Each structure stands twice: as C-alpha cells, then as structure tokens.
Amino acid sequence: MAKALRTKDKIIIAAEKLFSEHGFEQTSLRQITSEAEVNLASVNYHFGSKKALIQAVMARYQSVFMPALAEQLHQLQKHPEQITTKDVLACTMQPMIALRHVRLDGPVIYLRLLGYAYSEIQGHLRKFTMSNYGEIVHEFFQLIQQANPSVCPKTLFWRLHFSLGAMLFAQTSSQALREIAAADFGEETQAEETLLKLLPFVAAGISAAEPDVES
C-alpha cells in the first residue's frame, strides 16, 4: 500500500510537469508514465481515465488555492470602507505562494495549467470551478465591484476576463516571451517579475473610466 501511494503520486507529479509544459491534449499517457517510470495501464487503474487524471491534477491545486483566497477576501472585508482594485487583486498573491506547499514550483505550474485548461477544455474547467468554488469567485467579483462603484458590473465582468486572459497568456508563453525580452533588452526577466508587472496593468485596466456612450 505504501508502494501503491507512491505510484499514484509519481503519476501526479509527472503529469503536472508535462501538462504544464505542453498542455493537456498534447501530453500522452505514454509520456506521463514514461516520465514517472510506471506502467502505462496504471493511470487507468488509479485514476480511471485521462480526463479523471486531469481533474485530479487541477483539483489538487484548486483545493489549496481557493480556500486560501477565501481567507484573504474575508480579511479584506473587515475594513470594507476603502477597498481598492489593487487590494482585491493582491488577495491572490498569498494563495499563489501557498501553492509552494503543494510543490516547490507550484505557483508557476498552477498558472500554466490554468492557461491550458481554459484554452483547451473551455467550459469544462469553468463548470468544475464554479460548482465547487462558485461562492468564492462570486465574492471576489463583488469586492471588485465594491472597489469600482463607477464602473458598470457588465463592464467589470469583461475586464476581469480580459485580466485573466492577460495573465494566462503571459504565463503560457512566458518562456518564449522572456527569451525575446532578454534578446531585445539585454537583461533577463524572472518569472515572478512578470507577475509583478501584471498587477499595475490589470489594476489600471479594470478601474479605467468608461468612455461616453454616444447614442
């Protein structure tokens, strides 16, 4: 049984790495089991199917990230009078760092997984996330609204998804972009630096004044 758990874990660890590097559909079970040095059939034995393995991988990170995010949001709500967009966005930082307990490079892995999950299995991940953590997501959105009372909710909805897209895109193609940036600007950009650069960008975008609508 101790050996069994180790096999299951070896699969998870290898799957996370390969999924985050090449995406879900581009990664075959044979690559995973080869990297994990286990038998091909053991994936279907321990997880049932590839889809179930993907969900298990995602769930492992969500189950750490989401409650931590909820905790941060609750703390922020204790002083609800002067909440800024940046405050709400900053609530995602500590939960990201907490992912290091799942895996040393947990934060990077999780972001890349998210990127692939959204671009490949569109509705799938969203349904899964909303049915399990819909309340937390809703809370997050409410705080963003609270921080931007002059922007209409529908616009904020879109801007949040623009922000999500900016982050996921930057993360998914971060390696290629960092190489280009290094070639163009001499100095190298660290992965964490990218996230730091993202925050002011999306904060300004979310809180931007809405242009007048001419009828």
Place this chain on the structure above:
Amino acid sequence: MAKALRTKDKIIIAAEKLFSEHGFEQTSLRQITSEAEVNLASVNYHFGSKKALIQAVMARYQSVFMPALAEQLHQLQKHPEQITTKDVLACTMQPMIALRHVRLDGPVIYLRLLGYAYSEIQGHLRKFTMSNYGEIVHEFFQLIQQANPSVCPKTLFWRLHFSLGAMLFAQTSSQALREIAAADFGEETQAEETLLKLLPFVAAGISAAEPDVES
C-alpha cells in the same frame, strides 16, 4: 483550371471556419474535406501538408491586415507631436474591418485564428509574422513607446503582450463568455461590443504609472 481554383478555395473556406471554431490541432483534415465536400487527398495535393494549409490560411489574412496597419501607422506619424496610446491602438481598427473583403466574417475569424495560433504553435506563428512583417510590428511598438515616454520600454513590451493575451483570450472564449454574461446581466453582448470594451481596458493598462521600485 477554373474548377481547380474552386476546389482549393473550398478547402480554404472550410479550413478557416473549422480552424477558428476548434483550433488547428483539434481540426482534422477529414473534417475539413468533409465540410468542403472535396476529397481527403486534395488537401495534400493542393497545399502539400496540413501545416502548409495552416500557413496559407494565416497568410491570407496577414497579407491584408498588415499592410493596412502599416498605412494607418504612417498616417498617424504625420502628426507625431500628440500621439496617445489609444490613437496607436485605434490604428488596428480599420485593418480589422478591411478583413471583411477577405470574408464576410473575416475580423472574427482572424482574431480567433490568432488566438489558437499563439496558444498552439507558439513560436511558429511568431517567427512567420516577424520575418514577413517585423518592420510593421516594430513601428507599432515604437509608436506605443512614443505615446508613453514615462514608461520604460521593457515594461511596455510586457504590457503589449498582456494586451494581446487579453484580446486573444476574450476572442477565443468569447462565445462561452457572452453566454455567461447574458445569463448574469440579462442583456446580450455582441462580438463587436467586446472589442469596444477591450480598447479602454488595454489603453489604461499600457499607460498605467509604474510603481516605485524599492531597493
């Protein structure tokens, strides 16, 4: 020969549609030839390979969009004294509309193709674009710098890619997002409305003040 062109065109038209709906790798040649009502082998006969077909599809739009963008940028440079970020970004609007000459729903198709191209074949498309239209891209970047003299070029580089990510993500998952938005806010959001909402968001993000760096 007239019939031949029609077959090649039928393949292109079907491929554009299916590629933009499901991505490049998720679309099989059998789907394309079935949709186009031509024989499976004709793709390899007329285009050589699936990869060549993908490039032909992308090139058809790039060859219209990029020169049109160059024209807009040149016009803007005639009055270089008071260029804003929004001015530079607005230069992409007319070239987008010009894609209607390629196909009625050209703009939507092109954006979705771009989204998949970036997320699936990362380096591939970038190399192709830069080697053919690198000058125009560089010009665009220079104007963005000109409009934001107080923001360092490296930061602008990243913010431009954040913007690209926001746009591509919104476009790739626009159908799903518009359905959710309709469910949450009652009214439906049009595809063009999404692009209009994007402009103020990215303009504000690009021109945002850089936070102080503490040493």
Place this chain on the structure above:
DNA sequence: ACCTTAGTTAAACGATCGTTTTAAATAAGG
C-alpha cells in the same frame, strides 16, 4: 496452507490521425 485482494506488467484492441499510393476521370493541345 489457502484464498482473497490490491497492484503491476506486457500485450493487444479499436479508433483516429496525416500522409501516400494507385488508378480513374477530366481537360487541353496538337
């Protein structure tokens, strides 16, 4: 000792993919 159960292994299955091959049909030119 025996049986049950969990786990592992190697091999094969059926399906789908891009591509190639072969031959038939078509159009053009002398």
Place this chain on the structure above:
DNA sequence: CCTTATTTAAAACGATCGTTTAACTAAGGT
C-alpha cells in the same frame, strides 16, 4: 482523335492515441 498533363477518387499505410484485457506478483486474513 489521340496524347499528355492535371485533377479527383478510393483505398491503404504507418504511427499514435486512450483504453482494456489477462496473466502475474505479493501481501494479509482466516
């Protein structure tokens, strides 16, 4: 009308995929 080149059609190829099967191993309980 025959010849030639181009285009279409059908079939098969080889590779890869996720999944399943069946035999084998090794504990644990009775």
